[in-house]
Amino acid sequence: MKKPTLLILAAGMASRYGSMKQIDGFGPNGETIIDYSIHDAIKAGFGKITFIIREEFLDNFKSIFDAKLAGKVETDYVFQTFDLKKYGIDKEIERAKPWGTGHAILEAQNQVHEPFCVINADDYYGYEAFKSMVDFLTTEASAKRYAIVGYKIGNTLSENGSVSRGVCQTDADGNMTEIAERTKVYPKNGGIVFEEDGVETSLEASTPVSMNFWGFTPDVFPVTEKLFVDFVHKNQDNPKAEFFIPLIADYLIKNNIASFKVIPTDAKWFGVTYKEDKEIVQDNINKLIESGVYPSKLW
Template identity: 60%
Template structure:
């Protein structure tokens, strides 16, 4: 059975104001998602599942259905506030979605095979999809998950700080811990992360970091459900609390349920953390097209 690609896109409408404005970066009006899907199909993924919000489903389908029809199976899952909360009552003042690990949990009834998870607005590169497909086809088990490890220096924005999951990797190439560093930036020639108290700590450019490109066995759904219940017991009243994928990965390791392989890639990530990043993304894609890595029209 071919692996599935789960694309986290529930936050898109709030970021772009309207889906009509999903930014076009490629020479024929391609979005960043188009490149990820193209790479996934080329690497042998058999199904794309989009996690979106129901209130923009019609608009979203209008954009992607015509491109993908006949090329790959497509499914849609809605991340709604009351999904999988069990006996917990969602507080009236809660407007923020529950986070990326909750988004995955919402796909529980749509996926029965090994699958990868990516963000909608990050460009991951062909190499990362090839490595992930090989992992999902050959090595993925209920006790073996994976994450693509990017070199930190290839994931920095020139226009401000970024948030990255800094990976600690053991001698066997497995994740031993992942720390979400929410403020990483270039300080003259050095890359540093800043703590809440304002203190800064250097990070080497080759430090492996997660860009939310994960490989999971469907066993992750039951684990996520258990952890989400625990999370709600503790955090229900905090309107800003979020249930993130690294929480699930960390607990999977901490509870000795299995291992998370780090799949190293030298691919250069790019994405639009700041609107000033957009011209750079456009230039990078033009360069890849010029070098023959992508056709100038992905869906022709």
């Protein structure tokens, strides 16, 4: 069986961070967070790394990753563009940002023909998550069976501001029944709350949330394209509307097209949303190196 592919979402604009955090250096030799994800992915058994980027990022990405990954893993690039004609939409819609994470994976449909995993470029996930996802993609994944790694929300917060999290509801079998996007989650008085319309609601620290670590087969592409086309028509006058992966998952679940296994993990996530997060990420990486999880020079 062909090894699964890792899709890395790296076309975002990083507006809150202030620069291209996807290729910012965090390790002792300038390693990006992506470097650590790729290192773990190769070790776990992924056979190809596909970067989903904006075309103007290409030279930067190739200069950083191509040489170091040569001979270790196959690499590929997909451009997330504003061209809608490929989806039968004969209209130009002015936007400052790409159409979102769901559109990003759709852009890869002509280059990905095997089970695949999707992650963010600016999040650290840990080896355990990659190994669990490879096991799922090579033994369980099908047109009717997908997965998401569920991180405990208490292991995913930023010290420097509120974060957005997809809060997962599960059934007795550990399958996701619903994912609700909470755009303002933060710690408060020793607990965790999310705020909506000025109202705070408490969340248990063990609540599983999405950190955009998904597992699919290529069967997801046709239904994603249909959903995206419908989304564009409904939101053509809303330049900030984004077509997110959870919208795809929600549709598949509610229409009994596919189920999503929530793969649990106790791993501590860390990532960069704000510029102030950089020092925390660097400290976490240094601790992982000191404990022997990674060598000081990754490649």
